[in-house]
Amino acid sequence: MDQNYSTTHDPSTNTEPLGMAPTSSPLSQNMTNDDKTTTGGFQAQKKGIINASGTDPNKILPFQYPWAREYYKQGVANNWTAEEVSMQRDIELWKTPGALSDDERRMILWNLGFFSTAESLTANNIVLAVYNHVTNPECRQYLLRQAYEEAIHTDTFIYCCDSLSLDPDEIYNMYLTVPTVKAKDEYVVKFTQSVMDSNFSTTGTANIQKFIFDVVGFYIIMEGIFFYAGFAMMLSLLRNNKMIGIGEQFQYIMRDESIHVNFGAELINTIVAENPEVWTPEFKAQITEAIKGAVDLEIKYAEDCLPRGILGLRADTVSDYVRHIADRRLERINLDTVYGVENPFPWMSEIMDLSKEKNFFESRVTEYQTGGNLDW
Ligand code: MN
Ligand code: FE
Numbered sequence: 001m002d003q004n005y006s007t008t009h010d011p012s013t014n015t016e017p018l019g020m021a022p023t024s025s026p027l028s029q030n031m032t033n034d035d036k037t038t039t040g041g042f043q044a045q046k047k048g049i050i051n052a053s054g055t056d057p058n059k060i061l062p063f064q065y066p067w068a069r070e071y072y073k074q075g076v077a078n079n080w081t082a083e084e085v086s087m088q089r090d091i092e093l094w095k096t097p098g099a100l101s102d103d104e105r106r107m108i109l110w111n112l113g114f115f116s117t118a119e120s121l122t123a124n125n126i127v128l129a130v131y132n133h134v135t136n137p138e139c140r141q142y143l144l145r146q147a148y149e150e151a152i153h154t155d156t157f158i159y160c161c162d163s164l165s166l167d168p169d170e171i172y173n174m175y176l177t178v179p180t181v182k183a184k185d186e187y188v189v190k191f192t193q194s195v196m197d198s199n200f201s202t203t204g205t206a207n208i209q210k211f212i213f214d215v216v217g218f219y220i221i222m223e224g225i226f227f228y229a230g231f232a233m234m235l236s237l238l239r240n241n242k243m244i245g246i247g248e249q250f251q252y253i254m255r256d257e258s259i260h261v262n263f264g265a266e267l268i269n270t271i272v273a274e275n276p277e278v279w280t281p282e283f284k285a286q287i288t289e290a291i292k293g294a295v296d297l298e299i300k301y302a303e304d305c306l307p308r309g310i311l312g313l314r315a316d317t318v319s320d321y322v323r324h325i326a327d328r329r330l331e332r333i334n335l336d337t338v339y340g341v342e343n344p345f346p347w348m349s350e351i352m353d354l355s356k357e358k359n360f361f362e363s364r365v366t367e368y369q370t371g372g373n374l375d376w
Contacts, residue, residue, distance in 0.1 A: 018058060048274045049267065050133050050202045050211065060137040065270065068138040071263045075145045078259070080252045082156040087163035090245040094164045100242065103310045108243060110305045111230045112166070113174025114181045115253075116157035118222060121185060123150035125218045129195045133202050133211060134267070142263055149256045156249045163245075180304040184226050184297050191217040191290060208278045212268055216287055216333075219264020221294040223257050224329045229302040229318050231257075232345055236311040239347070251351060258352060265332040272334075288335055291326055295339075298322045317344045 047055050047064060063069050093099045100108075126147050131140060161168050175185050194200060195214040202211045231254045238247025272279045302318040309315075323339035330337050343349065 047136075049136055049139065049270045050208065050274075052135055055135050055137075057135045057137050057140060060141065063138050065136060065138055067266050068136070068142045068263070071259050071266075072138070072142045072145050074259050075142070075149060075256070078252070078255055081152060082159040082249060085245050085248050085252075087159070087245040090243045091163055093243060101310065103306075103308055104237070104242070106307075107233055107305045107310065108237070108246070109166075109171070110174070110178065110181070110301075111234055112157060112160060113171050113178055114184070114230060114301070115153070115227070116161075116171050117175040118185065118226065119150050119153040119157065121188065122218055122222055123147055123154065125192060125196075125214070126150065129192065129214055130218075133195075139267070146260055146263065149260070153253050153256070156253065160246055160249070178304070180297070180301040184222075184294075184301060187294060187297055188217045188222045188226070191221075205275075205278050208271065208275050209283055212271055212278065212283075213287070213290070215264050215268050215271075216290060219261055219267070220329050220333065221291065223264070224261040225291070225294050225298055225322065225326055226301075227254075227257055228325045229298050229305070229322050232318055232321050232348060233302075233305060233311075233313060235348065235351060236313050240311050242311075254351070261329070261332075265329075268333050284335055287333075288330065288338065291330060291335075292338060295322055295326045320344045321348070 049065065126143055131143050131147075134140065134143065157171070160166070161171055175181050192214040194210050200207070200210070202208055231250060234243075234247055234250040235254070237243050238251065299315075299319040299322055302322065303315040306313060306315045306318060320341045321344050323341040324343045327337035327339050327341070
């Protein structure tokens with residue numbers, strides 16, 4: 001196993017590593033006397049998941065954060081592509097007048113509108129913000145994998161638009177034209193703007209807190225809360241045997257996203273463990289408030305998608321599901337829960353827990369594995 005590699009570093013070079021963020025300082029600039037040891041050189045510095053100017057981003061072994069490696073392997077084991085999923089029955093259903101109700105069509109379009117652009121926003125944040133500041137090589141390996149998965153998700157919505165002959169201008173403008181979708185995207189972007197500034201650095205408590213907010217904004221709020229009302233709606237469609245191609249693709253996306261959320265939470269928990277001074281009562285309260293604000297927006301979105309009950313779903317049960325999910329996210333980053341609501345959709349956790357078994361929609365085996373994780 002990879003984890004068996006020793007974590008001692010080989011002090012063989014003493015130069016500024018290539019591939020640091022453009023804003024990174026020269027080798028010794030961020031070093032305090034505590035960081036330096038008598039052996040000198042960046043290998044001897046304290047290494048952290050951020051502000052590790054002593055880390056060589058090109059030297060992946062030995063691993064410092066085996067969990068990042070583990071998430072990478074889980075991502076690879078879940079490999080899929082959009083065009084493996086047949087859209088034939090979806091196309092027939094979509095084009096048959098009366099086969100879907102107006103409310104069902106609205107719910108599908110609103111979710112395609114939200115996800116089609118949310119995937120790009122997420123991918124841009126990984127590449128333009130997170131990757132710059134997280135220089136640890138196994139974390140970067142995971143971020144590259146995640147960026148690839150976001151490209152697959154982006155591809156899914158291109159494929160759905162093409163297959164169903166949807167108007168791309170309508171779908172890809174919904175993040176501007178549908179107020180409840182626009183509100184979610186603006187909320188995330190507002191929290192994370194400062195980190196996108198090319199002069200931003202993660203030096204100092206206030207900047208580390210800003211960076212944690214970026215990770216909360218995209219991993220916990222966007223991927224961990226704003227995706228989940230949509231997942232519940234689209235997977236209800238699948239449970240009702242409607243739009244099974246799109247439903248199956250949402251199932252794969254949800255499986256990927258659950259790993260993204262876990263990586264983000266682990267990233268937050270590691271930054272906090274390495275910089276405990278940032279985790280003040282005020283900062284924790286600020287994050288909890290941000291999550292509560294996100295829950296309110298997600299509930300408004302669910303009400304907009306589901307003006308009347310359909311497919312065994314009502315806006316109020318979807319809202320309880322969102323509250324339940326938000327509590328799980330709070331727990332995962334060691335914050336107190338807020339809502340104390342039971343999961344109204346236990347079948348959603350069953351889908352997540354399906355492992356190496358044929359999925360219960362009987363369309364295909366979901367849990368196929370590739371590469372080194374395949375049992376021959
Ligand atoms: Mn995604
Ligand atoms: Fe994601």
